[in-house]
Amino acid sequence: MTVPWTGFPLKALVDYAKPLSSAKFIRFETFLDPKMAPGQRSFFPWPYVEALTMAEATNDLALMVTGAYGKPLAKTFGAPLRLHTPWKYGFKDIKSITKISFVDKRPETFWETAGPGEYGFWANVNPQVPHPRWSQATEEVLGAGDRRPTLLYNGYGEFVADLYKGLEKEKLFI
Numbered sequence: 001m002t003v004p005w006t007g008f009p010l011k012a013l014v015d016y017a018k019p020l021s022s023a024k025f026i027r028f029e030t031f032l033d034p035k036m037a038p039g040q041r042s043f044f045p046w047p048y049v050e051a052l053t054m055a056e057a058t059n060d061l062a063l064m065v066t067g068a069y070g071k072p073l074a075k076t077f078g079a080p081l082r083l084h085t086p087w088k089y090g091f092k093d094i095k096s097i098t099k100i101s102f103v104d105k106r107p108e109t110f111w112e113t114a115g116p117g118e119y120g121f122w123a124n125v126n127p128q129v130p131h132p133r134w135s136q137a138t139e140e141v142l143g144a145g146d147r148r149p150t151l152l153y154n155g156y157g158e159f160v161a162d163l164y165k166g167l168e169k170e171k172l173f174i
Helices: 010-017 110-114 157-164
Strands: 005-009 025-030 049-053 063-068 082-084 097-103 138-140 147-149
Touching (some): 005 010, 010 097
Antiparallel strands (some): 025 049
């Protein structure tokens, strides 16, 4: 889906924070309030946690979202702060971020814990690697009902492919 997000580059936050050189990953955590969010009373491993490598976090396309459609970010869109990485699957774009940490070990993310056979850490868009339950070779254009071929890295390959060189054996795309 295409949303006119506004915000600032995640790289600016990393530069401002000046993490230690030992930091290899940036870990994001969402709010935890089962009274306000009844779904958090479920068996899932709340709070929601996502992470990126420092290389991914400092890529020019990684965005900290503060608004959408020319207005401040609404709660329904993930206020107060949301991540947007357009070359990855949408579940990597954690919403309602309340905590950001720089860590030396790769964090286990929400969907790695909840669905370890389906959703890996990398979650890059690759139409050639099927999800265990469906093909990712095509995608639907929302509102149009049409299907079209899915593009590798959602079409951002020239900007992000170098981030993944040497990781061919990793579970990169699901």
